Structure formats: C-alpha cells, structure tokens
Amino acid sequence: MNILVPVKQAGHLPDDFVLEDGARPAPEALEWRLNEWDERALETALGLVESSGAGEVLVASVGPVQAEAGLRACLAKGATRALRVWDDSLADADALIVAELLAALARREQPDLIVCGVQASDTAAAATPAALAGLLDLPRVAAVGGARREHDDLLVERELEGGAVEVLRIGLPALLSVQSTPGRPRQANLRAIKQARSAPLETLVPGDLDLDEARLREVAGARLVRLSERARVSGAHMLDGPPVEVAAWIAAIIAVESPA
Amino acid sequence: MSGGVLVLGEGEHGRLRAGTNALLEAARSLAEQGAGPVSLAVIDADADAVLAGAAARVAGVRELIAVPSPHGSFEAHVSQAALEGLIEAHRPAIVLAGHTVDSLGFLAAVAARGRHGFASDVTRVSFQAGGLHAWRGDYGERLLAELDFPAKKTVLLALRAGAFATRAPSDGAPAPGGEAFAPRVSRLELALAGRMRSERIELRASAGEPDIDRAEVLLGIGRGIGGAEAVPRLERLASRLGAALVASGAPVEAGWVSRTRKIGQSGRTVAPRVYLALGISGAPQHLAGIAGATTIIAINTDPNARIFDVADHGAVADLFEVAAELERQLG
Numbered sequence: 034m035n036i037l038v039p040v041k042q043a044g045h046l047p048d049d050f051v052l053e054d055g056a057r058p059a060p061e062a063l064e065w066r067l068n069e070w071d072e073r074a075l076e077t078a079l080g081l082v083e084s085s086g087a088g089e090v091l092v093a094s095v096g097p098v099q100a101e102a103g104l105r106a107c108l109a110k111g112a113t114r115a116l117r118v119w120d121d122s123l124a125d126a127d128a129l130i131v132a133e134l135l136a137a138l139a140r141r142e143q144p145d146l147i148v149c150g151v152q153a154s155d156t157a158a159a160a161t162p163a164a165l166a167g168l169l170d171l172p173r174v175a176a177v178g179g180a181r182r183e184h185d186d187l188l189v190e191r192e193l194e195g196g197a198v199e200v201l202r203i204g205l206p207a208l209l210s211v212q213s214t215p216g217r218p219r220q221a222n223l224r225a226i227k228q229a230r231s232a233p234l235e236t237l238v239p240g241d242l243d244l245d246e247a248r249l250r251e252v253a254g255a256r257l258v259r260l261s262e263r264a265r266v267s268g269a270h271m272l273d274g275p276p277v278e279v280a281a282w283i284a285a286i287i288a289v290e291s292p293a
Numbered sequence: 294m295s296g297g298v299l300v301l302g303e304g305e306h307g308r309l310r311a312g313t314n315a316l317l318e319a320a321r322s323l324a325e326q327g328a329g330p331v332s333l334a335v336i337d338a339d340a341d342a343v344l345a346g347a348a349a350r351v352a353g354v355r356e357l358i359a360v361p362s363p364h365g366s367f368e369a370h371v372s373q374a375a376l377e378g379l380i381e382a383h384r385p386a387i388v389l390a391g392h393t394v395d396s397l398g399f400l401a402a403v404a405a406r407g408r409h410g411f412a413s414d415v416t417r418v419s420f421q422a423g424g425l426h427a428w429r430g431d432y433g434e435r436l437l438a439e440l441d442f443p444a445k446k447t448v449l450l451a452l453r454a455g456a457f458a459t460r461a462p463s464d465g466a467p468a469p470g471g472e473a474f475a476p477r478v479s480r481l482e483l484a485l486a487g488r489m490r491s492e493r494i495e496l497r498a499s500a501g502e503p504d505i506d507r508a509e510v511l512l513g514i515g516r517g518i519g520g521a522e523a524v525p526r527l528e529r530l531a532s533r534l535g536a537a538l539v540a541s542g543a544p545v546e547a548g549w550v551s552r553t554r555k556i557g558q559s560g561r562t563v564a565p566r567v568y569l570a571l572g573i574s575g576a577p578q579h580l581a582g583i584a585g586a587t588t589i590i591a592i593n594t595d596p597n598a599r600i601f602d603v604a605d606h607g608a609v610a611d612l613f614e615v616a617a618e619l620e621r622q623l624g
Contacts, residue, residue, distance in 0.1 A: 044432065045432060045433055045435075046432045046433075046435045046436070048597070050435070052436060069546075070546075073546070127411075128401060128411075128413075129401070129404060129405050129411055132401070132405050133405070151397065154433060155431065155432055155433055156431055156432075157414055157430065157433075157434070157578075158412075158413045158414060158429075159392075159397050159413060159414065160400075160401035160404075160411065160413045161401070162397075162401075163369075163397060163398055163399060163400065163401040163402040163405075164401040164402060164404065164405035164411075165405075166402055167373065167399075167401065167402025167403065167404075167405045167406045168402075168405050168406065172369075172370065172490035172491055173369055173398060173402075173491075174369070174398070174491060175369070175394065175397035175398040176394045176397060176559070178552070188494065189491075191394070192394070192552065192559070193394055194393070194394055194558075194559055194560070194561075196499030196552055196553040196555065196560065196561065197496065197497060197498050197499050198496075198497040199366075199493060199495070199496050199497075200493070200494045200495040200496075200497070201491045201492060201493055201494060202491065202492045202494050203490065203491040203492075204490075210397070212546065212559075213545070213546040213548070213552070214548070215548070216548060217547065217548055251408065252405070252408060254404055254409070254410055254411030254412060254442075255410060255411065255412045255427070255440035255441065255442055256440060256441055256442070256443055257438055257439070257440060258426065258439040258440060258441050259438075259439050260431065260436045260437065260438055260439075261436065261437050261439065262436065262437070263430075263434070263435070263436065263437050268602075268603075268604075268605070269591065269601045269602070269603075269604040269605060269606060269607035270605065270606050270607070271601070271606075271607050271608065271609070272606065272607070272608045273608075273609075274608075276610060276611070276614035276615045276617070276618040277618050277622075279592070279608045279610050279615050279618070280615050280618035280619040280621075280622055281622060282606075282608075283569065283590055283592075283615070283619060284619060284622055284623065286567065286588060286590060286606060287510055287534060287567050287569075290509075290510075290566045290567045290587065290588050291509040291510050291535070291566045291567055
C-alpha cells in the first residue's frame with residue numbers, strides 16, 4: 034500500500050515576538066516545528082504499510098525551506114521519499130490553496146491512501162484534509178483515532194465529541210485525517226537521523242504541477258486583511274510566593290468553594 | 294431565494310443540537326447588519342421532525358429547509374452532496390456551520406470544489422459596507438487574523454462553539470427590521486441515496502466516568518505535566534483533594550490519559566465549583582469546555598499562558614512543586 038502523508042512545518046511566534054504592521058511575519062522570524070498531528074498521521078501511515086507488508090510512505094510539504102527539517106525528520110522515522118512544493122507567492126496560502134497543490138501532486142503520485150493530521154498547530158483550520166478529499170473525490174474520515182486494513186477496505190475509528198467512537202468501513206483509495214494514535218509515535222534512532230540528513234529531497238514549484246499563480250489566487254478561500262494582537266483580558270488574581278504559599282492558598286480556595 | 298445567510302443546523306436524536314442556537318444568533322446579527330434574510334437547513338433522516346421541534350428557537354428565520362437524508366447517521370459524503378444541492382438551489386451569500394467533528398468531514402470539501410469563500414474555527418463575524426469579514430486565531434491563537442472574501446458569491450464559515458453568545462430563546466420575537474412571522478417551511482429532496490461512501494460498523498458510547506460530571510472539584514492536567522509517568526502522582530493528588538482528574542487535549546492525544554477524560558470542544562463540557570488547571574496553557578478548544586466552572590485556579594510556568602486570561606486565581610510556578618506541597622499540607 035502506497036501512502037501519501039502531507040505534513041506541515043508549523044510556524045510559531047517566539048516569546049518576545051512583537052507584531053509591527055499587521056502583516057505576516059517573515060519565515061526567519063518564526064520558530065518552526067513539525068505539526069504534531071502530522072507526526073501522528075505519519076505514525077498511522079507507517080503502521081499501515083508495515084502491517085500490509087509492502088508499499089511506501091511519501092511525505093510532502095507545501096512550505097518554505099524551513100519545511101525541509103520536518104521532512105527529514107519523517108524520513109528518519111521511516112518515510113521512503115520526501116518532497117516539498119514552494120515558491121514565495123505561496124507565503125499567504127490558505128488551506129484551500131494547499132489542498133489544490135496537494136491534489137495535483139496526488140494525481141501525479143496516485144497513492145492508495147492519503148493520511149493527514151486533523152489540523153495544524155499554528156492555524157488550527159482543520160480544513161486541508163476535507164478540501165483535498167473533496168477535490169480528489171475521495172471517501173474520507175475526519176478525526177481518526179486508529180485505522181487498520183481489513184481485506185481491501187480500512188476499518189477506521191472516528192473520535193466524536195464527548196468520548197464516543199464511531200467505527201467506519203471505507204474502501205480505497207481514501208483519505209484519513211488523524212486526531213490521535215493508539216500508542217506514542219515512534220522516535221527515530223540516531224543513525225536514521227544521520228542518514229536522513231543527506232537523503233534526496235525533491236523540490237517542486239507550482240508550475241511543475243501545472244498550477245499558476247492566478248489559478249491559485251482564485252481558489253483561495255479568504256484574503257488576510259490584517260493580523261492583530263489579541264486583546265488580553267487577564268482577570269486572574271496572581272499570587273507571588275513559594276510553592277508552600279501557593280499550595281496553602283489553593284487549599285483555602287477549595288475549602289471555601291467546596292466545603293467537604 | 295438567493296443571497297442571505299443559510300445556517301446549517303445539526304440534528305441529533307431527532308432534535309436540533311444546542312450548538313445551532315449560536316449559529317442562529319450569529320446569523321441574526323449578520324442580518325441586522327444587512328447581510329440578508331436568515332434561513333435554517335437541516336440535513337437529517339428526521340429533518341422534518343428536527344425543524345418542527347425547533348419552532349420556538351427560530352425567531353427571525355425566514356425559511357426552514359428540511360433536507361431528508363436516506364441515512365440514519367452522519368456521513369461525510371452525503372452531507373457534502375446535500376450542502377452542494379442546498380447551495381445550488383438557494384444560492385446563499387453566507388453559509389454558517391459549526392466547527393464540529395462532523396463539519397470537518399465536508400465543509401472545506403464543498404468550499405474547495407465550488408471555489409467558494411471559506412474560513413474555519415471563526416470566532417467573530419461582521420457584515421459591513423465592504424462585505425463579510427471574519428476573525429480567527431492564528432499562530433497558535435497568539436494573533437487574530439481578520440479575513441475578507443473579495444469576489445466570492447458564497448462564503449462558507451465554520452464557527453467555533455462557545456465563541457458566539459446565545460440569547461435565551463424568545464418565542465415570536467420580531468425579525469430584524471420586521472414583524473414577527475412564521476417561517477416558510479420547505480423541503481429539498483436531493484438524490485442522496487447511494488452517495489454514502491463510508492459505512493458505520495459500530496458506535497461505541499463514551500465509557501462514562503460519571504465522577505467527572507458529579508465532582509465539585511476537577512483537577513485538569515495539560516501538556517505541562519510532561520509525560521504519562523506524572524499521571525499516577527497527580528491522580529493521587531486528585532483523590533486527596535476529592536477531585537476527579539481530567540485533561541486538556543494534549544495529554545489525551547499523546548496517550549497519557551484516557552480520552553473519556555478530555556475536556557473541551559471535542560471532549561466533554563464541565564461546570565465544577567473549582568477547576569484547578571495544572572500545566573494547561575489554555576488552548577481555546579479546552580477553554581470552551583470549562584467556561585461553566587465557578588472558580589478557575591491556574592498554575593503554569595509560562596506567565597503568558599492563555600489560561601491566566603480566564604482564571605480567577607493564578608500562580609506562575611512549577612506544577613510539581615505546588616502539587617507536592619499541596620499533598621503534604623493535605624496530609
């Protein structure tokens with residue numbers, strides 16, 4: 034089974050970040066980390082390939098050069114190939130643009146299954162997976178907590194609100210967006226990390242996928258007007274003091290609010 | 294009808310889900326700002342019954358649209374086809390849906406396929422002379438992004454539960470700018486049979502944990518506890534406090550605690566007397582689940598943690614030092 038895992042290197046603001054003009058911060062100003070839900074997607078994909086005994090996992094990222102670190106981390110954990118799509122016109126790309134690029138890539142690669150993370154830790158839009166499934170007209174399950182092969186189908190657990198779980202059967206090809214994995218995602222060993230450093234990594238521009246800037250602008254779901262700082266409304270009464278005082282004070286509040 | 298605001302209600306056990314009230318409230322507010330009349334559609338096997346039962350909650354709604362589904366439970370492709378049919382038949386300018394586990398399966402799909410405007414996890418909307426604007430968090434909720442949707446005839450928005458206030462339902466309240474009137478009721482029959490592309494094999498109800506709903510004190514743990522090895526210690530502290538142990542999303546998704554203990558948008562909602570948050574940063578998905586707590590106490594090493602925005606009391610401290618001290622004092 035060949036699986037495509039789209040991954041995102043999520044950009045986070047450093048603690049001392051100050052917003053200046055309402056525009057997106059430059060990539061150099063951000064701290065980049067592989068999206069944690071995508072790590073779970075990779076874990077799910079690697080598990081499915083291992084249990085089916087054959088196939089490969091292709092990881093793909095739409096992102097600036099900083100995304101290469103995340104792709105290499107995926108290679109170290111067992112992904113077979115990695116590729117990155119980017120040009121600077123994509124700096125403001127939203128989920129629908131990313132989905133358009135990934136759809137073109139999937140048409141080229143023809144995977145049996147696409148496994149995404151349910152959302153990204155920076156934008157939390159949770160939109161790319163469904164948009165991608167829609168464009169490719171694939172059966173899809175969102176908020177997956179586990180998947181296994183049953184003959185030609187997949188049995189997939191979908192995590193509902195309030196702790197309920199729905200088990201679904203879907204045929205392949207299909208798309209899953211992963212919320213959690215039953216176990217902890219694997220860690221790469223040092224040798225694999227070293228090998229991944231020099232592994233080949235394919236780089237594409239949108240034109241390689243027959244997508245031009247005008248078309249991508251047209252598919253964007255929204256336009257950024259401006260970014261702003263959130264109004265902070267801290268009403269918390271803060272206690273300064275050593276743990277012994279903090280603990281005494283917590284115990285006192287609980288005694289008042291919830292007399293035993 | 295074309296233009297206006299179409300609310301996509303979710304049915305559950307033959308009734309309108311509570312979350313739909315907030316969508317209607319947001320739609321009414323857009324209507325008051327000039328976005329056009331509000332209609333409410335429900336895609337459900339019992340769509341007629343769901344809408345009939347909702348009559349008292351739909352003041353100001355121009356039209357109720359039942360979209361009967363051939364399937365008893367939610368199915369992403371059926372919902373996708375139904376929403377595409379609704380948009381084609383009614384041409385709404387704005388579609389409001391909940392940012393829920395169900396809508397994650399189809400809303401962005403409809404947007405991508407139809408080249409519609411789209412934004413998810415939206416926390417504020419407004420309609421001005423320049424058109425629709427929507428606000429959502431970005432960069433892990435550190436910043437707020439204001440969006441607009443130039444040249445889009447239809448815009449689909451997934452609204453975050455809890456971010457939009459709900460007024461108490463008022464029977465027969467006048468519609469914005471008009472008299473009270475009964476909404477028109479219509480039915481949209483779509484060829485949805487055969488659209489299903491996943492099959493429900495089983496539905497496992499939540500394992501329960503009645504202690505969480507009963508407990509006056511909840512001890513909530515977050516990513517800051519560092520790993521599964523810290524859980525037994527904190528469980529012990531919870532029992533000393535007479536509290537039930539719950540968690541934000543991170544410890545659940547990392548597999549440190551059972552998912553039945555997850556509090557938040559995709560977990561359960563609680564209203565304890567005291568919520569003691571240890572190592573919880575305060576992601577909005579979690580805060581949505583603890584809004585009903587009487588008193589929130591937060592301990593976090595990060596002075597900028599969002600949890601302090603909603604907490605009544607807070608301390609910037611190491612949670613383990615405080616926990617150890619608390620346990621010692623409780624003897």
